[in-house]
Amino acid sequence: MDREAILAAVEAAGVVGAGGAGFPTHVKLKTACEVLVVNGAECEPLLQVDHELLYHHLPVVLEGINAARRATGAKRVYLGVKGKHQALLQKLKKRLASRSWLEIVPLPDVYPIGDEHVLVYQVLGRRVPPRGIPLQVGAVVLNVETLYNIAKALAGECVTHTYVTVNGAVSQPGTWSVPVGTPIEEVVKAAQPLLEPGTWTVVSGGPMMGEVENDLSQPVTKTTKGLIVLPRDHAVVARLASKQTLLRWAYSVCCQCTMCTDLCPRYLLGHPLHPHRLMRALASGGPMEAETAAEALLCSECGVCDHYACFMGLSPRRVNQMLKAKLASGHSAARFSLEEVRPSFAESQVPAGRLVAHLKLARWNQPAPLQGILPAGARVAVPLKQHVGAPAACRVKVGDEVQEGTLLGCMSEGQLGAAVHSSIAGRVTAVADGMVFIERGGSNG
Incomplete structure (x- = not known):
């Protein structure tokens, strides 16, 4: 070809x-x-x-x-x-x-x-x-x-499934091929949560950069790679869920120890990113200098600063997220110069085993072998935007019969984005909230 x-x-x-x-x-x-x-x-x-x-x-x-x-x-x-x-x-x-x-x-x-x-x-x-x-x-x-x-x-196959690891407080951890649009709850149930209903929640993504997903009816997308089941009172859950609290603390508590900067992967590579300076500028209460604020644009949001480096439990990452939202796209990459790799690069990298122990996840860090294809449920909700760029333009309507692989949405010529396809055979029951809802049944059911 x-x-x-x-x-x-x-x-x-x-x-x-x-x-x-x-x-x-x-x-x-x-x-x-x-x-x-x-x-x-x-x-x-x-x-x-x-x-x-x-x-x-x-x-x-x-x-x-x-x-x-x-x-x-x-x-x-x-x-x-x-x-x-x-x-x-x-x-x-x-x-x-x-x-x-x-x-x-x-x-x-x-x-x-x-x-x-x-x-x-x-x-x-x-x-x-x-x-x-x-x-x-x-x-x-x-x-x-x-x-x-x-x-x-x-081979002519569209992206209708995605591979997802389910790990954490489950009795059958594994990695499944999951139909896109499947509710998170159905995927998690396949791994058999160990905890009583109501006492656990799910981190979608990973424990460092993921988000707590309280609505388990939300769908799996093409980019969903992990669902981590944890007790609701677990430290990782508390930290990921406490955005506003962490921001409030940042205004007054930071002691300027510089650990967030010393262990920042981008800083270690020579990027001019200094999280402790951003925290100091925020705590001062006055207007932040544009050059200092712009450093937030360099943050990869990996979470080393808040999940690992800060012994006071603060979150420079959340501060950077806030500043990025305010700055939007107003600063060009040309303003940043690459500095020398920091001498401490090798010894300052975070060992994964130590990180898992620090996050109190060692007991939940289990092998998650390949389990095959997760059987599709009765319905899916397929988002029209699962990618960078604009949402796909919907090409189906309520009542349409679809097969697995039927085109649900596509991009106009020259527009950044990706086509979206049905992951099950059935009937379109709704097109709402940027998603196509499909239920098994009809002539294809």
């Missing part, structure tokens, strides 16, 4: 970055690059999608890698996997030994090794500029599941 056919197939299938914000993959593949970096680092604790796909579906992922190479013109491919996964590394080395253009890179078990800026530096020794993208240093980074979906797209 030639380059144009690959791009067309990926766009038609609605492939987006599965491990992040959902950037449309066909757009990323249009850019020529020197190297392709495969992100198999599994950045967040307790999540295991990358590992399971590489171990059980390596031929499919490899097809996706080959297609991405052809589309981007990359001469070399680097596959980053944590060095602690010895069984997986042995399998990869055996299966990929004949491919001279592909290098397996064992990664340290630190957080946030899956962050694109950190990963590119660890793999290539190149530093992405502040607010920049890997392409600026000759690289395109793609997540393992994204490559899996690229391969499926070439």
Whole structure:
């Protein structure tokens, strides 16, 4: 298949970055690059999608890698996997030994090794500029599941399912292929929560960057990678849910110890981001200097500052989120200069095991083996926006009969976004709140 056919197939299938914000993959593949970096680092604790796909579906992922190479013109491919996964590394080395253009890179078990800026530096020794993208240093980074979906797209399969790890306080932790639009509650039930109803909640995403999801009727999307079941009174839940409280504390409590800056992954890479200065400026009560406030735009929101570094329980990350919202897009990346890598870079990275213990998650950090496809329930609610860009324009109406893979929404030519497809066969019962609601039944039920 030639380059144009690959791009067309990926766009038609609605492939987006599965491990992040959902950037449309066909757009990323249009850019020529020197190297392709495969992100198999599994950045967040307790999540295991990358590992399971590489171990059980390596031929499919490899097809996706080959297609991405052809589309981007990359001469070399680097596959980053944590060095602690010895069984997986042995399998990869055996299966990929004949491919001279592909290098397996064992990664340290630190957080946030899956962050694109950190990963590119660890793999290539190149530093992405502040607010920049890997392409600026000759690289395109793609997540393992994204490559899996690229391969499926070439076979004519749309993105109707997403792989999700369910872990935490459950008796059957695992990684399932879940129909997009499935209520979170149905996915969690498959893993059999250990706690009494009403005493647990779900963190959607990971314990560092995720959000507490109190409404379990909300749907799984293309970018949902983890659902972590935790007691309602768990420290991780309290911290993720206490946005306004943490902001109020920041105005008066910060002692300026600088730990949030000393351990900030972006600061360590040489980005001019100093969380403690932002906290100090906020506590002063006066107007914040524009140059100081603009540093918030460099924050990756990885959570090291609040979940790990701050012994007073404050959240520079939430402060940065607030400042970003106020600044919007008014500051250009050109105003930030890349500084030298900090001398403490190596020793200041956060060991994943220590982080899990610090978060009081060790007892819930269980293997989550691949469990296959989660049977679809009676209904799904498929969002028309599961990606960076504009929502897909709806192409169905109430009463329409659909099959798995039926196009529900698409983008206008030249518009940034991704197509959206039905994950089950049934009838459209509503189009509301930016979602298409589908129930099994009718002639397709």
